[in-house]
Amino acid sequence: MPSGPGSTTGAPNAPSIGPARPDIDIIIITTTTMAPTCSCTTATATATNNDNNTNNNDHLVQSDDPNHPANLIPSLCAKFWTLGWVTGTGGGASIRNDDLVYIAPSGVQKELMKPSDMYVLSLEAQNGLADRRQRVYLRSPPGGRPSQCTPLFLAAFTRRGAGCCIHTHSQWAVLVTLLLEAEGPGKDREFRINNIEQIKGFGRGPGKTGNLGYHDTLVIPVIENTAHEEDLTEYLEEAMEKYPDTYAVLVRRHGVYVWGENVHKAKTQCESLDYLFQLAVEMKRLNLPWVTEIEEVKPRGP
Numbered sequence: 001m002p003s004g005p006g007s008t009t010g011a012p013n014a015p016s017i018g019p020a021r022p023d024i025d026i027i028i029i030t031t032t033t034m035a036p037t038c039s040c041t042t043a044t045a046t047a048t049n050n051d052n053n054t055n056n057n058d059h060l061v062q063s064d065d066p067n068h069p070a071n072l073i074p075s076l077c078a079k080f081w082t083l084g085w086v087t088g089t090g091g092g093a094s095i096r097n098d099d100l101v102y103i104a105p106s107g108v109q110k111e112l113m114k115p116s117d118m119y120v121l122s123l124e125a126q127n128g129l130a131d132r133r134q135r136v137y138l139r140s141p142p143g144g145r146p147s148q149c150t151p152l153f154l155a156a157f158t159r160r161g162a163g164c165c166i167h168t169h170s171q172w173a174v175l176v177t178l179l180l181e182a183e184g185p186g187k188d189r190e191f192r193i194n195n196i197e198q199i200k201g202f203g204r205g206p207g208k209t210g211n212l213g214y215h216d217t218l219v220i221p222v223i224e225n226t227a228h229e230e231d232l233t234e235y236l237e238e239a240m241e242k243y244p245d246t247y248a249v250l251v252r253r254h255g256v257y258v259w260g261e262n263v264h265k266a267k268t269q270c271e272s273l274d275y276l277f278q279l280a281v282e283m284k285r286l287n288l289p290w291v292t293e294i295e296e297v298k299p300r301g302p
């Protein structure tokens with residue numbers, strides 16, 4: 001039985017609970033019934049008596065399907081690394097498939113991860129934990145510890161029903177927060193941009209139909225950075241409450257969290273946002289405004 005944060009103990013027919021982690025502040029999860037978010041062939045987690053759970057549920061991270069979360073997180077992060085999104089171990093991604101959440105290890109080179117490095121937890125089993133510093137893991141690799149972004153990813157899954165959440169340290173995201181900061185207090189809390197085609201890459205909001213239009217204004221809230229990643233959680237949750245339609249939150253001088261209903265949507269939104277952040281930085285350099293009033297061009301009649 002491996003020891004460490006993901007080690008498993010527990011009662012029969014109950015998910016496993018790891019030992020207390022004083023360094024991590026976790027959120028109490030209000031679990032809702034959520035639809036599966038990817039079409040991969042994930043094996044169902046069998047609730048086990050973990051004293052007998054000699055295989056550490058390794059089957060949860062073993063699949064030939066490239067779309068299996070345990071395969072997809074390493075392959076996506078390898079691609080994100082080439083964009084400067086997860087450089088120097090910063091940033092990461094997490095995928096939820098129904099009740100199972102796949103999490104990367106902390107402090108590792110995110111572009112070099114393997115499926116066997118993945119942690120797996122049950123979202124449902126996080127609900128009502130007596131000790132908020134305990135988290136439930138169905139599967140954990142030997143040694144190490146799970147990503148410090150875990151409570152933030154869980155916030156996207158539980159509060160938004162997201163199927164994937166991506167955290168980048170993109171310099172474009174950081175620069176946008178610095179440009180906003182330079183605008184002064186009161187003007188540094190939101191990034192706004194309109195009349196750019198790539199805005200169409202965003203959904204209107206959870207429960208709403210369709211995507212934003214070309215003329216719509218995309219609004220992304222900005223939260224302050226904290227010394228420890230986990231401590232961002234309550235600020236991220238607060239921003240989610242205040243901006244019910246948002247799929248992303250910028251973290252000042254740090255990066256951005258972007259989520260989506262599934263991997264495809266989270267990736268599309270993250271890419272679209274990074275495009276818009278880069279554009280916005282260049283626009284500022286050229287003294288061009290991010291928000292403009294331009295008249296809608298009507299289609300030509302027959």
Ligand SMILES: CSC[C@@H](O)[C@@H](O)C(=O)COP(=O)(O)O
Binds near residue numbers: 146149
């Ligand atoms: C360059 S260290 C960055 C970390 O402190 C954190 O911001 C981060 O994004 C990644 O945390 P991790 O625990 O490695 O998944």
Ligand SMILES: [Zn+2]
Binds near residue numbers: 090091167229
């Ligand atoms: Zn980070």
